[in-house]
Amino acid sequence: MADATKDMPIKEVQVEALVVMKIIKHAQQAFPTIATGSLVGLEDGGKLEVTNTFSFPTIDVPATDGHQQETAANLAAGAPRAKANVVYQNEMIKFLREVNVDANNVGWYTSANMGNFVNLNTIENQFFYQKEMNERTVALVHDVSRSSQGSLSLRAFRLSPQFMAAYKESKFTTERYLDCSNPCSLQKSGLRYHDILVELPLTIHNSHLLTSLLHQLPSEVPKQKLGFPPNLAALLQDQNTPQPPLFPNYDSLDLSIDPFLEKSCDLLLDSIENHHTELNNYQYYQRSLAREQAKITAWQTKRKAENAARAASKQPPLPEDEWQRLFKLPQEPSRLETLINSRQVEQYARQMDGFTASVSTKMFAVKSNLLPGES
Amino acid sequence: MANKDSFLHLARPLGPAPIGASASTAPLSVSVHPQAIFSILDHSLRRPQDQDRVIGTLLGTRSEDGTEIEIRNCYAVPHTETAEQVEVDMDYQKQMLALHLRANPREVLVGWYATSSDLNTFSALIQNFYGQQGDGTWPHPAVHLTVSTEPGKEIESRTYISAPIGVTAERAADSCLFIPVPHELKYGEAERSGLELISSAKDREDRSQPIITDLESLERAVRQTLDMLERVTKYVNDVLDEEDEPSSALGQFLLNTLSLAPKVDAADIERDFNAHIQDVLAVSYLANTIRTQIDLSNRLATAALSLGPADPLADGNERREGGDRQKGGDRRNKGRQQKAQEA
Numbered sequence: 001m002a003d004a005t006k007d008m009p010i011k012e013v014q015v016e017a018l019v020v021m022k023i024i025k026h027a028q029q030a031f032p033t034i035a036t037g038s039l040v041g042l043e044d045g046g047k048l049e050v051t052n053t054f055s056f057p058t059i060d061v062p063a064t065d066g067h068q069q070e071t072a073a074n075l076a077a078g079a080p081r082a083k084a085n086v087v088y089q090n091e092m093i094k095f096l097r098e099v100n101v102d103a104n105n106v107g108w109y110t111s112a113n114m115g116n117f118v119n120l121n122t123i124e125n126q127f128f129y130q131k132e133m134n135e136r137t138v139a140l141v142h143d144v145s146r147s148s149q150g151s152l153s154l155r156a157f158r159l160s161p162q163f164m165a166a167y168k169e170s171k172f173t174t175e176r177y178l179d180c181s182n183p184c185s186l187q188k189s190g191l192r193y194h195d196i197l198v199e200l201p202l203t204i205h206n207s208h209l210l211t212s213l214l215h216q217l218p219s220e221v222p223k224q225k226l227g228f229p230p231n232l233a234a235l236l237q238d239q240n241t242p243q244p245p246l247f248p249n250y251d252s253l254d255l256s257i258d259p260f261l262e263k264s265c266d267l268l269l270d271s272i273e274n275h276h277t278e279l280n281n282y283q284y285y286q287r288s289l290a291r292e293q294a295k296i297t298a299w300q301t302k303r304k305a306e307n308a309a310r311a312a313s314k315q316p317p318l319p320e321d322e323w324q325r326l327f328k329l330p331q332e333p334s335r336l337e338t339l340i341n342s343r344q345v346e347q348y349a350r351q352m353d354g355f356t357a358s359v360s361t362k363m364f365a366v367k368s369n370l371l372p373g374e375s
Numbered sequence: 376m377a378n379k380d381s382f383l384h385l386a387r388p389l390g391p392a393p394i395g396a397s398a399s400t401a402p403l404s405v406s407v408h409p410q411a412i413f414s415i416l417d418h419s420l421r422r423p424q425d426q427d428r429v430i431g432t433l434l435g436t437r438s439e440d441g442t443e444i445e446i447r448n449c450y451a452v453p454h455t456e457t458a459e460q461v462e463v464d465m466d467y468q469k470q471m472l473a474l475h476l477r478a479n480p481r482e483v484l485v486g487w488y489a490t491s492s493d494l495n496t497f498s499a500l501i502q503n504f505y506g507q508q509g510d511g512t513w514p515h516p517a518v519h520l521t522v523s524t525e526p527g528k529e530i531e532s533r534t535y536i537s538a539p540i541g542v543t544a545e546r547a548a549d550s551c552l553f554i555p556v557p558h559e560l561k562y563g564e565a566e567r568s569g570l571e572l573i574s575s576a577k578d579r580e581d582r583s584q585p586i587i588t589d590l591e592s593l594e595r596a597v598r599q600t601l602d603m604l605e606r607v608t609k610y611v612n613d614v615l616d617e618e619d620e621p622s623s624a625l626g627q628f629l630l631n632t633l634s635l636a637p638k639v640d641a642a643d644i645e646r647d648f649n650a651h652i653q654d655v656l657a658v659s660y661l662a663n664t665i666r667t668q669i670d671l672s673n674r675l676a677t678a679a680l681s682l683g684p685a686d687p688l689a690d691g692n693e694r695r696e697g698g699d700r701q702k703g704g705d706r707r708n709k710g711r712q713q714k715a716q717e718a
Binding site: 016021025028051088100101152154192207213228230231339345346349352355362367370 | 524529565590600620624639669674
């Protein structure tokens with residue numbers, strides 16, 4: 001029975017409202033630096049329940065010039081796999097156990113800005129968690145900028161098993177040497193950028209007490225029947241005037257388009273440029289490989305001709321595999337960067353798609369409202 | 376849920392004022408962030424079976440003069456309570472505080488919470504522990520937040536500070552005067568989006584809610600707005616039909632709201648609309664094209680190779696082509712974006 005539940009893959013993630021609020025608070029405080037923290041919870045069959053969370057300690061790096069700031073940002077992004085934080089995490093979990101919190105590490109969270117979370121840091125962190133700590137862990141990504149645009153953006157990711165296997169051996173080359181019998185790892189595993197991160201469906205869960213609290217937010221329902229206010233001032237000041245409800249959020253009716261669109265375009269262009277650089281690198285590699293191969297072939301034909309001549313004069317043939325010593329094939333660049341970048345581009349493109357969908361809807365609505373009868 | 380009791384503090388409500396400090400007469404006000412309350416409720420659900428209430432430490436920030444306190448965070452502290460005695464794990468409290476301060480160096484200890492509205496002798500004892508010199512909040516008063524967590528009833532929260540009271544030195548340790556102070560629940564813009572999603576689950580039977588997309592939340596907001604408009608229309612119609620009581624204040628309010636509708640030239644709208652919709656659609660189209668390109672490039676990288684040992688040069692050509700096309704898309708996109716910025 002226990003084995004059966006163990007082998008079941010995680011199919012969904014359920015996040016407690018408390019965790020959502022804590023992540024939001026931490027991410028917002030740290031913005032624009034990346035905020036990271038640890039998740040604790042339980043696992044129930046194919047469902048991972050995240051019930052509590054705590055943030056990792058901030059790292060103080062005396063940031064004076066731009067370069068050092070960069071290291072600080074890198075440190076913050078790499079925090080989940082830093083040794084000091086593993087110690088911190090274990091200590092915190094030990095304390096949380098004493099107050100009946102589910103003392104079981106189930107992953108980590110990070111904050112992101114406009115969906116820019118698909119990078120090496122995220123991959124390495126999640127790899128670290130899935131390999132070193134506990135196989136059944138997730139990464140929660142909270143997008144601060146997108147959440148401020150309207151609806152909350154919180155997503156759960158895991159690395160796919162194929163990617164885990166490939167990353168473990170760090171085989172991200174296509175490895176095509178002349179007559180090389182090595183398995184061509186990328187083609188053999190058929191790994192594509194879709195397969196790096198697996199997104200899991202995420203639900204938010206409230207406790208009973210919380211539900212009862214939410215019914216009192218943001219303003220309580222008046223207990224007696226209300227009369228009409230005598231004048232405008234009284235209406236505005238009346239305590240019983242309901243505040244706009246928390247849900248639905250009328251901010252999503254906002255009509256600002258350009259800032260978001262511009263930012264997304266910039267980010268998309270950046271990634272495409274990266275992609276281009278990677279492609280150029282690869283092309284360079286292929287050209288030099290082709291050059292070497294041409295040299296080798298030339299050498300081989302020459303040696304064959306020589307051997308034929310020697311055979312004709314009854315001399316022992318010269319070895320034909322000496323080329324392996326004579327020529328050195330260029331090292332193939334890792335394709336990991338390209339893969340991750342492709343995934344990032346796809347992520348941006350989808351994000352843009354979703355945004356334009358809602359924005360064009362709103363624009364048509366506004367137009368037909370201001371110019372009635374035309375559409 | 377922030378209580379609406381009114382407070383009248385004849386004297387400054389601060390408790391043990393340090394001697395020599397200039398006493399400010401401003402009242403003390405406390406704002407509570409929702410995650411602190413959420414955390415308290417969670418703790419209350421995880422209390423040991425035989426315990427009625429659980430306690431914990433409140434962390435937050437205090438304004439310079441000590442009159443405004445923000446409760447931002449909290450953590451649970453194990454304690455046991457019997458009819459005769461109370462025991463708080465001080466060691467735990469100290470170590471946990473150190474751990475929390477490492478993660479949030481800007482937050483300080485501001486007080487403690489309990490998950491029942493009762494104030495008793497033990498409350499006074501714990502209050503004095505949190506307000507003491509050294510590890511406590513001295514010279515500022517410790518804030519005590521009570522959150523009632525009785526099932527089936529409304530959740531009530533109250534905040535207190537304390538003043539020393541007691542006839543003799545021994546009695547002073549376990550007694551104090553709790554002075555109620557006003558507090559409010561405060562949430563910022565970023566927390567709104569979270570609260571929004573959380574509270575969208577409040578009317579559901581299973582108390583859970585999947586993440587909704589932007590488009591869905593837009594739809595819901597529009598639906599809700601239409602609903603409200605309908606209610607107002609119905610009221611106005613009823614008043615016109617003399618079925619409902621008219622109110623001049625409401626009428627004035629509605630008129631003010633209606634006059635907010637912008638008056639713009641139809642041609643302007645038409646022009647702005649066309650300029651923007653073109654940008655948006657172009658960007659959407661390009662984003663999709665780019666996605667296809669990336670996919671294609673990725674397929675070329677793996678698929679061409681799986682055909683076996685093909686001529687490397689041929690493969691190179693193919694991939695160069697992909698790169699060029701990519702670049703074309705890139706250029707187009709750049710042009711478009713400049714245009715978007717001009718607009």
